Amino acid sequence: MPFGRHKPQDCPCCDPALAGRREVITAGLGLLACAAVPRAARAAPPLAPVRSLRVERSYTEDSFxxxxxxxxxxxxxxxxxxxxxxxxxxxxxxxxxxxxxxxVLHAVAQQLDATEAFVISSGYRTPERNSQLRSSRVSTVSLHMSGMAADFRLPGRNAYGVARAAAQMQVGGVGLYRREGFVHLDCGPPRRW
Known part of the structure; x- marks a missing residue:
C-alpha cells in the first residue's frame, strides 16, 4: 500500500478496539516468557511507557x-x-x-545510553531486492522482507560493542557484520550470528 494510505485496521498494534484485550494478552505472555527465562538472562530493560527513536537513513536526508x-x-x-x-x-x-x-531499537538505545541517531542502511526489502543481494550472508527468508529487521550503524560506537550489548539483552536477532561495520537487529526470536 503506498505511503500515507494505511488504514487503522492494517496494523493490529494500532487498532483501538483491541487495545484493552491486547494489553492483557501482552502482560500474560510477558509473565510466561519471564518465568521461562533464567533470571541471569533477563538483561533487557522494561519497555518505557513513552518510547522514542532517533533514526537517519543512509543516502537520503530522511530521518525521524x-x-x-x-x-x-x-x-x-x-x-x-x-x-x-x-x-x-x-x-x-x-x-x-x-x-x-x-x-528493539529503542531498548538497545536505552541500554547503551545512546543519544546519537541510528543510521539505517537497510530496513524493508522487497523480495526482488533481497534476491539481488543473495550471498552466503543474505537469507532467502530474510526478516527484512517482512518489515521486521534493520541494518544500521551507530556513529561513534563500535559495531562489536553494539551487537554484544544487543545480544545480551535477548530482545531479537542480532547479526554483526564486522567487515562492513554494521549491525543487524530484528524482532524475531533471540539468536545471533
Whole structure:
C-alpha cells in the first residue's frame, strides 16, 4: 500500500478496539516468557511507557526523531513516518514495518545510553531486492522482507560493542557484520550470528 494510505485496521498494534484485550494478552505472555527465562538472562530493560527513536537513513536526508509510542498505544502518524524512513530505496516501496522492531531499537538505545541517531542502511526489502543481494550472508527468508529487521550503524560506537550489548539483552536477532561495520537487529526470536 503506498505511503500515507494505511488504514487503522492494517496494523493490529494500532487498532483501538483491541487495545484493552491486547494489553492483557501482552502482560500474560510477558509473565510466561519471564518465568521461562533464567533470571541471569533477563538483561533487557522494561519497555518505557513513552518510547522514542532517533533514526537517519543512509543516502537520503530522511530521518525521524520523536515519540512513536505513548498512552499505551503506537502513534500512527509516527509509524507512517518511520515506515517511510525504513522503505526499500531501490524500489521506492514503503511497507508497514513491525512496530516491535522500533521497540528493539529503542531498548538497545536505552541500554547503551545512546543519544546519537541510528543510521539505517537497510530496513524493508522487497523480495526482488533481497534476491539481488543473495550471498552466503543474505537469507532467502530474510526478516527484512517482512518489515521486521534493520541494518544500521551507530556513529561513534563500535559495531562489536553494539551487537554484544544487543545480544545480551535477548530482545531479537542480532547479526554483526564486522567487515562492513554494521549491525543487524530484528524482532524475531533471540539468536545471533
Amino acid at each position: 526523531d520523536g515519540v512513536y509510542f505513548r498512552n499505551g498505544r503506537y502513534d500512527r502518524e509516527a509509524l507512517h513516518k518511520l515506515d517511510w524512513v525504513f522503505r526499500d530505496l531501490s524500489a521506492a516501496e514503503v511497507t508497514p514495518m513491525d512496530p516491535r522492531l522500533f521497540d
